[in-house]
Amino acid sequence: MDNYKGVLVFGEIGDGKLTPITIELLGVGRKLADDLGEELSILLVGSKAGALAQEAIACGADNVYIAEDSLLDAYNSDAYTQTAANLCKKVLPSIMLFGHTDLGCDLSPRLNGRLGGGLSMECMTLSIDSATKALIATRPVFGGNAHATMMSKSARPQMATVRAKVFAPAERADGRQGKVIPVEDKLDASALKVKVVEKIKEQVEGVKLEDAEVVVSGGRGMGSAQEFTKLRELANVLGGAVGATRVACDEGWAAATLQVGQSGKVVSPKLYIAIGLSGAMAHIAGCLGSKYIVAINKDKEANIFNVAHFGIVGDWKEILPPLTAKFKELLSK
Amino acid sequence: MNIIVCVKQVLDPEIPPAKFKIDPETKQVIPPPGVPPVISVYDERAVEAACRLKDKLKGKITVISVGSDKAADVIKHAISMGADEGFVLCDPAFENLDSFGTAYVLSKAIQKIGAYDLVLCGRQAADWGAGQVGSILAEILAIPVITLACDIEGVDTNVRVKRIVSDGYEIVEAPLPSLVTVSSEIGLPRLPAGVRLMMARKKVIPVWKAQDIGAEASQLDKGNAHTEITGLSVPTRKIECEIITGATPGEAAANLASKLANLI
């Protein structure tokens, strides 16, 4: 276990750049590495990886491992697991960090299974235990009703997936020095069993949920697919996006990609308007970062009122139309 | 076709947050009195996915659960939905296992069951939600894994899965045998029908202990746990919700809009 040293970030590339979560991972990774007095490394994969090495160094990496293989251009769980596992067996990182993203959620458990490490997912805090030098991670459990502190006494690497926007992005400094190290191992193509045959992008109307400044979410209380569309009107007036609870998605009133919550999207708009939803912890987990939460619910005991800044107790059918109308009036001025 | 589904019995995740209590000493949740435990949501949908495949392709569904002796109830629930048989994996050595321990126990049971084409798991448990048992299990069994299925479109020599990603879907294929983890987007589980319900209730669910499946003590030693829960707390939030009122609901709505328009 003492052979394991340093922090390794699994970097993600999007639109030819390091993704925001990757820069956040470099930020927190740098801090953990400094606390350990060890190095921060990042693994970048795919044929565009090399071009981003200097950027990763500017963002704090001491070492950049580049696996430039076109088989790694798009995510494939077998290929990525193999590449990351091979590197880990060589580099022996003490800590390995992933974004809590599509990639991180699929790759990290599998890699953990292969390496026999200790993985905590969806972490909100990460620190180093001063006595043992082990990683301390906290994560939501029981749908966000509780927070657990996790440690791995002896299993290495200690792995964590980290939620977006929890940690500040790394501070960039051009002129930082670091090493760029090509990964020489070639992929064993015979071990690639899983094939991605098609990707289907879900078309969403209006602003993207994750980027929206205003989110109008509805739940079971909306009552039907027809009624659910009324949320869209308010969202349009506010230039925002529509979100949904799992129940609303299960009922088919909203696309699965609009689910907000622990097992859906995490949003942090300025304004989150929650209508006809009870505020289950698993839902709230997805919107707690909002600046203002507003609740409209006919049950004054509903949990949503425990996390909302403003609320109206009542039937949304009597509230939503005048609310939309008033906003229209105010915003047209 | 032989399908094995792994299910977990959990504290009902839909209890109101106000009733949720923990014991920080033992790092355990205190179940509220009178609330029976339930099958974990995603696991129930994994059973549903298995039943849909059986409806189409015939075959046998075997359900296994690591848990207490009460876990027979979730096996019976799965049988009432359409599964054929099931086993509870219960042994003092199986209590409070981490994800590796759980996956190890499941792998030993699966090896005992023998031939299988597909193993289905929920994407994560509704209680601790570690989200890794399925993937670790696949690694132990040395079979491919596809996570977050929202549809299992077809099975021949390959399994063809539609999986959910943040901006849409992916269609992914893997050769059998494979493991698939199922997400809630697969759709609502069927309601158990009368006859099946009665039959399931009467069924005696065999219990397998560590020695029945050849689970080695060294693999179950808590001292070797990969991860350990060293603390458990309930987050406190102090927000006073300002309730906006008005003479009519319409007036309250207008007051709310005026208030918010100044803030955004």
Ligand SMILES: Cc1cc2nc3c(=O)[nH]c(=O)nc-3n(C[C@H](O)[C@H](O)[C@H](O)COP(=O)(O)OP(=O)(O)OC[C@H]3O[C@@H](n4cnc5c(N)ncnc54)[C@H](O)[C@@H]3O)c2cc1C
């Ligand atoms: C592991 C796990 C993960 C989960 N992940 C998620 C997740 O990511 N996202 C998510 O949303 N859920 C998730 N859930 C489900 C979650 O626990 C709740 O079941 C769900 O959020 C409840 O949805 P709801 O609020 O729409 O429905 P309900 O809880 O049924 O609430 C409906 C509300 O509408 C109100 N209402 C009804 N009619 C009206 C009316 N006319 N006017 C005003 N109010 C009205 C009622 O008072 C009630 O409060 C998860 C659960 C588990 C176990």
